[in-house]
Amino acid sequence: MESRLYNPFITFKFGNRTCFLTGESLGSSDEQIQVFPVWMMRAFDLEEKPFKMLDENMVTYKSLKLPCSVRVAEAFGEVEEKVEKAMKGGYKEVKNLPEQELFQWVGKILYGIVFNEIQAAIRQTMASGEEMNFSQALVHKFRNLHFMLQSLIMPTEFEHVNPFNIKVFPVDNASDTFLYRDEINTLIFSIRMGDFAVMATLQDNGTNTIYHEDILHHVRGQILHPIQFEEICARYFYSAYLFNRLPEYTYMETPEKVYIEPMPLNDWTLKPIFDDWQVKTYGQVLENFWKPWGFTLFxxxxxxxxxxxxxxxxxxxFRKTVDLPKA
Structure with a gap:
């Protein structure tokens, strides 16, 4: 049976006349959707704000777009509408969103940034006349993310455990807070706004959450000060860097649905799944996350x-009282 899952990484097809999710030809390069939701950009005045790309070039939030067919745009629109309503409602409503829908919302943003990064890399390669040199490990991760994102348009069952893990925390943010972070090499994402924050690992089968289960146990049911969430954030981003597996998945396509099953993370080397935690390196990560409060590595x-x-x-x-500004 011919695969229904579209794989743009076979020929690196990342032009603006092909739907990014299905490979359908588009009638015009104007058939696009925004990477960041329009409602979010307007609510936090993000449209003209700078967004730094991996090559250090600055673009604007609203310039990040994805070529997209009407069918796919409508499917994303339905998810966007549910997530927008929940996020405007606050922590309790976001917490009750199905994890797969949150994944599709987060995954579209993260993959959208990946898509734009690849387009920029292709332009630079063509301008320099050099051959495209792309990490096969990253291609592997991005291809899997793209396959999983297609759950938006075809019935999909994630077997045994979700490849992604999304945590929602109640946070006592200032009313105008909007803080977005990602690391596309490790496929980790966080966003802090309203009275909540979201932490997502998109391809670790929930392993980072298991790694941090002790601290997550302590904060369960607690409203966090922003500096406390940023500390959790730093722990996750650092452990995602220490995660030394390249997860594999099997894809079984039937006429009814696609089944996605994670392969075991243990391998023949018997190496631990995470490299050793180095306090100084973690401190450097935490210093960056705590910049609004000015704490130094020392x-x-x-x-x-x-x-x-x-x-x-x-x-x-758990420290219930933190005498610091919210930031």
Missing amino acids: EIIKNPENPMTFLLDEDGR
Whole structure:
């Protein structure tokens, strides 16, 4: 049976006359959707704000677009509408969104950035006359993300465990807060706004969440100060960097649906799934996430055995009071 899953990475087909999700030919290069939701850009005045690409070039949020057929645009529109309503409603409504719909919403943004990065790389390659040199490990990850995103338009069952894990936290943010982060090499994403924050790992089979289960147990049911969420964020982003597996998935297509099953992460090397946690490197990550509060690396790792934390007190209990501005 011919595969119904579209794979643009076979021939690196990333032009503006082909639907990014299905490969359908488009009648015009104007058939596009925004990478970042229009409602979000307008709510936080993002449209003309700068967005830094991997090559250090600056573009605007609204310039990031995806070539898209009407059918796919309508399917994304339905998801966008549900997520917009929930996010405007706040933490409780976002928490109740089905994880697969949240994945489709997050995945479209992250893959949209990947798509625009690849387009920029292709333009640079053509201008220089050099051959395209793209990491096969990244192609592997991006192809899997693209396959999983096609769950939007074809019935899909993720077997045993979802490849992605999305956590929603209640956060006492300032009313005008909007903070977006991603790392496309490790496929991790966070966003903080309203009275909540979202942390998503898109291709680790939930392993990072298991890695942090102790701290997640302590914060469960608690409203976080922004500095506390940023600490969780730093832990996730650093552990995603330490994650040393390239997850594999099997795809079984039937006339009714596509079945996606993660392969075991243990391999013949018997290496731990995560590389060793280095306190200084973690401190550098945390320093970056804590920039609004001005903590330095020296302060953070002054005691290397017990780096600075705002999550737990000296007795190992959740710190309910944080006397810092929200930021």
